[in-house]
Amino acid sequence: MFADIRTVVWRDWLVLNRRLGRFILSRMVSPILYLIAFGWGLGSQIQVQGGSYLDFIVPGILALNSMIMSFNAVGTPVNMSRLYYKTIEEYQIAPIAATSFVIGKIVSGIIRGTISSLVIILLSFAFGATLTVHGWFWLVLLLNCALFAALGFVAAMMMNSHEEMANFNTYILTPMSFLCATFFSTDRLPSFLHYLVEILPLTHASKALRLAGHNQDPSLLSVGILLGYFLTFLLIGVWQMKRIKG
Amino acid sequence: MIQIKNLRKEYGNRTVLNNVSLSIEKGEIFGLLGPNGAGKTTLIRILTMLASHSGGAITINNLQLPEEARKIKSLLGCVPQHLNLDGELTAWENLELHGRLHHIPMQERRQRIDELLEYVELSDRAADMASTFSGGMKRRLMIARALMHRPKILFLDEPTVGLDPQVRRRLWDLILSLNHQGLTVLLTTHYIEEAEALCQRVAILEKGKLVITGTPADLRCKVGQYAVEWTESDGIKFRFFTVRAEAVTFMNSLDTSTTLRNTNLEDVFVELTGRKVRE
Ligand SMILES: Nc1ncnc2c1ncn2[C@@H]1O[C@H](COP(=O)(O)OP(=O)(O)O)[C@@H](O)[C@H]1O
Ligand SMILES: [Mg+2]
16 A cells, blocks of 8 residues: 555656746745735734734745645646546556555645745745744644645545636635635634634644744644544545545 | 346436346457447446446456456456546656556566567657657557556457557557457447457447347348348448348349448448447
């Protein structure tokens, strides 16, 4: 099983490696814009929770970026492979377990999410942010990547067109990227919205990253919620892969 | 080698395969003939476990499908109807991926890739992206890929659709040479010439039902070996005879111009189903 996971990842890495330079360059654009607009522009005028706004939003940007990267790194290619190229059949007719395929794809998503997160961490240092990156920070970041890579897989197996995939981005990921404690503290949201936002995984990723980034331990509840979401999506993904047969 | 008993497949309330029973022997090229929508691809997808079946029993090499899926999978090679090479990988990498997925040890895998690329005459294109290949090259690479893990049975779903006549003949030679090396082949086609050129036995599938099974010669004899063809104002007419003399007598009784020829599988098809193969 481990060998099969490695095969799945090997293929994706081969494809990514071929355009790694371009990939990294393209990953720099939106974080730079966020950092300029919110870090320099807006951030020079406000303070949040006793620190600079730049330090406040860098973990938020990391959370939302790793979400979008990992989700799309798995969602788009798996969806295309299932609906258009049919390359997924190569894995289905091979004597490997469905679980190996799903985990392999998730690992590929984590790799892409982590690379682009690294790009942002380096950029934010260049913009003068102070951030401690170790232990908990990496754990939460990887968990966030894994969770949304798994969700990307689930969506790819569920959505029956490229358009539906785009809708998933529009109606689910984009709202989360704005609401989930990424750019502001959720404390002052109206209470119904506050509760809604509290059940979304990205909120916990943002909060946990923010605490870890400021050298504090994140709440175990947040980590537990992220882990719970991850395992749920993983199980759904495996189940979908097993019953893909028409 | 393959035993299919009363196989049924339903999509919703639409029956796509209706009590199909079939047995494919070791070492033969078996042709599944039928017009578009007959259920050929569905049958292959069930045999390769890409689709489930609604009823009936299948054994491959005495292994129950789908219970012994893993064991069966390593016996089967499959070239699907649609081109499904990984366009983001080179020809070599496509084969390497397949080899890894089928757990072929590295030494053997690398050797097998070289061997097969040579065999399908793509050695000089090994490092090119599969997406840059022509239709015939893609099909050959797909065959090489299906052979990587030395399957005992090869499924070819409409292997020559959309190819030039010369390219098609090259593929036929390839299929025949594989069969000479002992590979059992199940191919589907709606080209009658293809079935005549390649298959030791054929079955005609129409609207999910098996109409007839036998050698091409058997099938011709079934309707009569001699065909008399003539033209009337509303189209071409045929009549089939088992005895040549009867055909000649019949020709003399008509006052239009007639032709006498050997019955072909196309005639068999039209006679048994009342339809053209390609309509
Ligand atoms: N996934 C599916 N869902 C519903 N109907 C299907 C599906 N796949 C095939 N069919 C139907 O099954 C019939 C047989 O199709 P197919 O096996 O592709 O025929 P052939 O390969 O002989 O052209 C067609 O009527 C087709 O519309
Ligand atoms: Mg077909």
